[in-house]
Structure formats: C-alpha cells, structure tokens
Amino acid sequence: MVLNRNFNGMRLKEGRIYRGFTITELAEYLNVSKQMVSKYENSHAEPSFETVHKIANYLDFPFHYFYEEPVNVTLGNTYFRSLLSTGKKEREMQLDRIKYITILRKMLEEYIDFPELDLLVGFDYQDDIEEFTQQLRTYWGLGDKPIKDIVFLLEERGFIISSLYLDNKSIDAFGAICSIREKEYYSIVLSSDKQSFYRRQFDVAHxxxxxxxxxxxxxxxxxxKEEQKQIEKxxxxxxxxxxxxxxxxxRDITMHPSDLDYYKMLKKKWGVSISAMLMRAYKLGAINDGTYQYMQRMISKKGWRKKEPYDDIKEVSEPIANRQAIELLIENDYFTGPELIKILSKEYGLTIHPSEIESLLGLEKGYLLSKEEPVTxxxxxLKTIRNMESC
Known part of the structure; x- marks a missing residue:
C-alpha cells in the first residue's frame, strides 16, 4: 500500500518541473517556505498526508505518483527545433514528457509488435550532408522522390513520434534518445498548436x-552558443x-527558379514550404543572391511569412503508431483503460491520470474510459503469443 512507502522527493521535483511551476509558486500554494519545499524535494523532510494531497491537487498528479520508484530511464541529449530561443525552464519542462512517452512505448511493446528502430549506421558523413542524405534515402528505399508523409515514414522506421499541445511559442519540436532496460529508443515530440503540414515535414526532418x-x-x-548554432545549421x-x-x-526548380507561383506548384509536389524551397534553391546555386533577396522581399510583401498558400488546406499529419497500439489492445479486450493504468503503475512505477496518457499518446479525450470502434x-x-493471465 502507498502508506507503507516513503515519499519520493525526486518525484515532487519532477512533477513540479513537468507542470512548469517554480519552487516559490509551490511554496506559496502550500503556505510553507521555499526552504521547506526544497527539503521535500531533496528528501530531507517528508510532507504530511494532507500536504501531499494538496501537492497532488496543485500539480495534477495522482497521490500514488509521489510514492513510487519509477523504472530507470537514461535520457541522452535533447535537441529542440528552436534551440537558441528556447529557455532552460521551457526545455526542462519537456524532458519528462519524452521519458513518460518512452515508458509507455516500452510497456506497449510487451503486447504489440512495433517496427524496430532502423537507422543508417556505419556511414561517416564527413561533413558531406548531401552524400549522407542520399545514402539514407537509398538505405530506406526512397529513391529521389518526394516524401509524402515524414511522420508516417519515421514511425515505420521505429521512431516514437508524439504530437502534444505545448502552449509555448518557442517550441516547435524536440527529440532525444532514451534507454530503458538496455533498449534504446528515439522519441520526437511535435507541437500540435501552431503547425502546418509543410512546416511539420521540415521540423521532423530537422x-x-x-x-x-x-x-x-x-x-x-x-x-x-556558436557551436549550438552550428549543429542547428x-x-x-x-x-x-x-x-x-x-x-x-x-531538375524541377531550374525550369522557373525565380517565379514564386511556380514554387506554389512545387510545394504541392514536394510537401515542403516555399521558404524552405527558396533557401534550398539559393544554396544549390539555382538563383543568385540578388534574385534570392528580391524573392524574399516578395514573400514578405505577400504576407507569406506567417502563412503560405495551401497551409490551411492540407491536413497536418499526426502520429498513429502508439494510438493504434492502444486501440488494438482495448478493442480486442486485452485490457481496459483502467487495467492499462494499473499495469503502468505496477510494472513501471508511473501512476498518471488517464487524461495524461491520452495526451501523451494522441488518444481522443476520454478514450481510456470508453469504448470506440476498431481501426484498420x-x-x-498484436504479438502472436502473450500470456495475459500474468497481467
């Protein structure tokens, strides 16, 4: 039972940062000193039963969450799409989202056959990114054709992709490698609140x-900072x-390299923004500096900095692998939503609300409490052999 466990101060710190609160804000809510909150987080003092309930209410985590010893997750570098404009606090808020998503994936792998992570290894790009991307395209069998949906492509190659409402204008996407029980995963989280299909394509490729x-x-x-700029470049x-x-x-661009209307047509073919294509054309020498600067001014004049043609027409591609896994399990009566939550708590030391899981895995709100139609x-x-009685 929970009361036989010790309060986990690290979990308090983790939950506080996850929600974006400072020690000062939590202290004011609890009507205690900042020093006392710090003692709670460093396990130098244990809050009362009533105080833990207040903490759970304020941070919106279940009571049990603060008494668990979670499965160990090793988190590597976390790369943010807008690295230099993303503050330390905003970056720290997102780290445990990647950890929790990866823990959920690890749990689902007990029941579901996912594609294995499939990376090009053993090739040293030696600063020749053109050659490296061509090698990768060949390895993945893409040829030189447009990539119609990079989110789907990476999920097929074993990446964990999630789309979350981050409520932060400075974050478009971020990714990190995680290791759980000697298995490595690469997770990419995409912001769902300000995307177009074309911008998302580039974010994922980045x-x-x-x-x-x-x-x-x-x-x-x-x-x-200069080195950070270099890796972003x-x-x-x-x-x-x-x-x-x-x-x-x-071959495409040299037909009409300085015609923005032509770029509109190419945008539909290549699935990439006009701005990104224009930059690529300039770097490949298809247009000179003067033409490039003129076309940039025309983009500004047309108001395409904020929204380009077709941005609000093509539907944004959403990740589907994790959602499909949950739906397969629930629709085939492997377990119910509440049973899934119990397994996550018992086997992985992560007790979170159903709504949190729905958000992390891209499920419809309330899905873990309801029954939906199966998907195709x-x-x-599903794995072919699984002894469910052990669960």
Whole structure:
C-alpha cells in the first residue's frame, strides 16, 4: 500500500518541473517556505498526508505518483527545433514528457509488435550532408522522390513520434534518445498548436538530422552558443537535403527558379514550404543572391511569412503508431483503460491520470474510459503469443 512507502522527493521535483511551476509558486500554494519545499524535494523532510494531497491537487498528479520508484530511464541529449530561443525552464519542462512517452512505448511493446528502430549506421558523413542524405534515402528505399508523409515514414522506421499541445511559442519540436532496460529508443515530440503540414515535414526532418548527425557524438552541455548554432545549421541542411534531394529538385526548380507561383506548384509536389524551397534553391546555386533577396522581399510583401498558400488546406499529419497500439489492445479486450493504468503503475512505477496518457499518446479525450470502434490499416500488430493471465 502507498502508506507503507516513503515519499519520493525526486518525484515532487519532477512533477513540479513537468507542470512548469517554480519552487516559490509551490511554496506559496502550500503556505510553507521555499526552504521547506526544497527539503521535500531533496528528501530531507517528508510532507504530511494532507500536504501531499494538496501537492497532488496543485500539480495534477495522482497521490500514488509521489510514492513510487519509477523504472530507470537514461535520457541522452535533447535537441529542440528552436534551440537558441528556447529557455532552460521551457526545455526542462519537456524532458519528462519524452521519458513518460518512452515508458509507455516500452510497456506497449510487451503486447504489440512495433517496427524496430532502423537507422543508417556505419556511414561517416564527413561533413558531406548531401552524400549522407542520399545514402539514407537509398538505405530506406526512397529513391529521389518526394516524401509524402515524414511522420508516417519515421514511425515505420521505429521512431516514437508524439504530437502534444505545448502552449509555448518557442517550441516547435524536440527529440532525444532514451534507454530503458538496455533498449534504446528515439522519441520526437511535435507541437500540435501552431503547425502546418509543410512546416511539420521540415521540423521532423530537422529532428531526424540531430538523431543521425549528432547523437551520441555531441556532448550538448559543453557547447557554446556558436557551436549550438552550428549543429542547428547542420540539422537544417540535413532536413533540406533529405526532403529536397539535389538532382531531382534541381531538375524541377531550374525550369522557373525565380517565379514564386511556380514554387506554389512545387510545394504541392514536394510537401515542403516555399521558404524552405527558396533557401534550398539559393544554396544549390539555382538563383543568385540578388534574385534570392528580391524573392524574399516578395514573400514578405505577400504576407507569406506567417502563412503560405495551401497551409490551411492540407491536413497536418499526426502520429498513429502508439494510438493504434492502444486501440488494438482495448478493442480486442486485452485490457481496459483502467487495467492499462494499473499495469503502468505496477510494472513501471508511473501512476498518471488517464487524461495524461491520452495526451501523451494522441488518444481522443476520454478514450481510456470508453469504448470506440476498431481501426484498420494499422502500422503495428498484436504479438502472436502473450500470456495475459500474468497481467
């Protein structure tokens, strides 16, 4: 029972940071000193039963959450799409979201066959990102054709992709490698509150660039601002080269390289924003500096900085693998929503509200408390053998 366990001060700190609260804010709510909250978090003092209930209410975590010893998760570098404009507090808030998503994936793998993480290994790009992206396209069998849906592509290659409402204008996407029980995962979290399909394509490709170019060779905390700018540039160059392969994109763009209406047509073909294509055309030498600057001014004049043509027409691609896994299990009566929550708590030391799980896995609100129609065309499949009685 919970009362036979010790209060976990690290869990208090984890939950507080997860919700974005400072020690001062929590202390004021509890009507205690900042020093006392610090003692709680460092296990130098234990809050009363009543105080824990107040903490649970304020941070919106179940009471049990603060008495658990969670499964160990090793988190590598976390790369943010807008690294230099994302503050330390905002970055810290998101770290445990990646951990929790990865724990959920680990639990689901006990019942579901997911694609294994499939990365290009053994190739040293030696600063030649063009060659590296071509090697990756060949390895994944993509040829030189447009990538219609990079979210689906990476899920098929074993990446964990989630789309969350982050309520933070400075964060578009972030990703990190995690290790649980000697197995490695790469998770990418996308902001769901301000995306177009085309922007999301580039964001995901950018995070893929970090995964392949910089992990695990970069010690992120040792980088200064100039070095951070450099790895962001490399990730952007990777995204552009991967989404817009040099030879085939040049064949298209050289027909009308300075015609913005032509870029509108190419946007539908390549699934990439006009701004990204224009930058790529400039870097490949399809347009000179003067033409590039003129076209940039025209983009501003047309109001395309905030919204380009077709941005509000094409539906944003959402991750589906984790959602499909949950739906397969529940619709096939492997377990109910409440039973899933109990397994997560008992086997992985993570007791969170159903609504939190729904958010992390992209489920419809209330799904874990209800019964929905089964889905078809799944990326993932149920494992063929599983002794459910042990659960």
């Amino acid at each position: 995070e893929l660039g970090h995964a392949l170019l910089h992990e695990p060779t970069i010690i992120f905390n040792d980088l200064d 490399e990730a952007n160059d990777f995204a552009a080269a991967f989404l817009l392969p040099k030879e085939s994109f040049l 065309n799944n990326i993932v499949q």
